[in-house]
Amino acid sequence: MLALAALVAILPALTLAKPVDLAQRNPSKRYTGVLIKANRDGLCISVNGGTQKAVYADGTAVVSIPCSQATTWDINPGSGSVLVSGHNGFALDAGTNPTNNGPLKIWTSYPGLMQQTWYYTGDDRIAITGGTQCLDEGPNGIQTYQCTTGNTNQTRAHYHLELRLLPNRDLDQFLFLRFVDSFGVTPNIPTGKVYPDPPVGGGQRLHPYGRDDLCLSALGGAPQVGSEVEITYCFDNNDPNSKAQLWDVPAKGATGPVRIINTDLCLDAGNNPGNGSGLKVWTCYDGLIQQTWKRGAGNSNTFGLSNVPRRRARFHRPEPPPLFGTRERPDLAVLEQRRCPAGVLHAIVGAGHPEPYHATTTTIPITTARSLALPRCASTDMSDGEERARTTLRRSKIPRIDARTMTRPH
Known part of the structure; x- marks a missing residue:
């Protein structure tokens, strides 16, 4: 030696x-x-x-x-x-x-x-x-x-999950979910337990599209002004950590804050929502643009920043269709619905990761989309009549978990 x-x-x-x-x-x-x-x-x-x-x-x-x-x-x-x-x-x-x-x-x-x-x-x-x-x-x-x-x-691998605002070609801002494996391993994403929401008045969980076992959570166990908001496994209603992932949300079709239940902390997109921006919780201020969210009407169950022209951020409470992959990259499950002229759904596969992969676009006829249990093109609350929803699961392994309090339920 x-x-x-x-x-x-x-x-x-x-x-x-x-x-x-x-x-x-x-x-x-x-x-x-x-x-x-x-x-x-x-x-x-x-x-x-x-x-x-x-x-x-x-x-x-x-x-x-x-x-x-x-x-x-x-x-x-x-x-x-x-x-x-x-x-x-x-x-x-x-x-x-x-x-x-x-x-x-x-x-x-x-x-x-x-x-x-x-x-x-x-x-x-x-x-x-x-x-x-x-x-x-x-x-x-x-x-x-x-x-x-x-x-x-x-040889090691590290994994994380991000919740970030990213642009689309129309320069809107979309809140999207992406599992990232930086070192090139592509196993399946472990599935955690699914818990029902508390009775009326006890708050609601907000999930990534199609993943009821994952929840939008303020990190750190005891949320405070400035706490980051990302995705963790969901917790049972009796677990103290569940308080960081139960939200008071506007009614369908209504506009207002998304607030951690029984607190004065609201989901906040920052002073200038833009590419790569994260989310946090902050002291609630009535009418503050970055805290004012519009919930989709009907079954869309999306949330978008209100009164921010061409800069909407969206996430989902799921009415989930199954996720799907591609023949070339079965580890990916990426869906972004765009304009639906002539009964065509455009699925953007692999979008949102600048290196080392590049987005590819596949056009899927509506008949095929239905066979994949994807939603049809439909009218929405958006003024331009477009239905948009992005779910991005990339090179996945273990979701975002806070070291102190957020651990995968057994």
């Missing part, structure tokens, strides 16, 4: 010669709620104790456990740190002298600190920046080990 110092000299000869900085895979992107999964055994790295019993303190061990129980991680542009979701004061730390079989832990985050700065290599490994050690899944779990070409113990 070569000495560590010698390894530094030969690093360019390894496949690490052309690293891709985690923060630079998409410089405008903050990856939140990422699960980091080992290729070797399918386990995910987690703060010891998982989502239910983790202790967030300097020195707490990082271990390998089933992904359904694992805490998640955030990758922030500019630092290369891998931070604990919901506890961004703590970062993945390899210690002051990372060596083979070295343990991992969390520690107070110091951006730029060598043992906390990581990059993603061209062959799907996560390595310490400027060093020779990679995340490695050994027989006893996660560790650091010399980066070695072809070592499948070091």
Whole structure:
């Protein structure tokens, strides 16, 4: 075994010669709620104790456990740190002298600190920046080990789910749901439990189109002004976490705020809804444009920003048809309904991911669409008479889960 110092000299000869900085895979992107999964055994790295019993303190061990129980991680542009979701004061730390079989832990985050700065290599490994050690899944779990070409113990995948505003060709803004696997693995999306809404007056869950097991949720367990809003698994009405995913919504065809039940926190699209914008909850203000949503009439069950010309954001309470894939990419399930002249439904497959895939458009006759249980073209509440709904599931694995409180129900 070569000495560590010698390894530094030969690093360019390894496949690490052309690293891709985690923060630079998409410089405008903050990856939140990422699960980091080992290729070797399918386990995910987690703060010891998982989502239910983790202790967030300097020195707490990082271990390998089933992904359904694992805490998640955030990758922030500019630092290369891998931070604990919901506890961004703590970062993945390899210690002051990372060596083979070295343990991992969390520690107070110091951006730029060598043992906390990581990059993603061209062959799907996560390595310490400027060093020779990679995340490695050994027989006893996660560790650091010399980066070695072809070592499948070091091949990882991370997964997240986003809820973002994206443009279409008419420059409207659509809230869309997308599962993203950044490293090229395409297994099925695990399905969680489905829970009924509470009795009248107790709030309603808002689901991605066709996924009643997933809910629109304010993150962090105890929502407050500025809490991010994304998608998690749904929780039972008796679970305290369900309070973050039960909403008071306008009646069908009506306009108004979408409010977390029994709070003064409303769904907010920000001062200038635009490409890549996220959602949050904020103090409710009557009539504020970014908090004023119009709910579709009839069976459309969509929500769109009201009074924002040509900038509508939409999501769904499902009247779900089954999702569908494509012959070329069965892992994708993407549907965007557009103008329906002459009885034709246009399905946009693979839209919304700038790299490394590009959108392709398939025109499906209405007869075929009906056989796929897709809705017919129909009139809507939109002034231009277009029916639009986007559901995007991409290269999927594990949905967005908050590390502290949001875990997949068993």
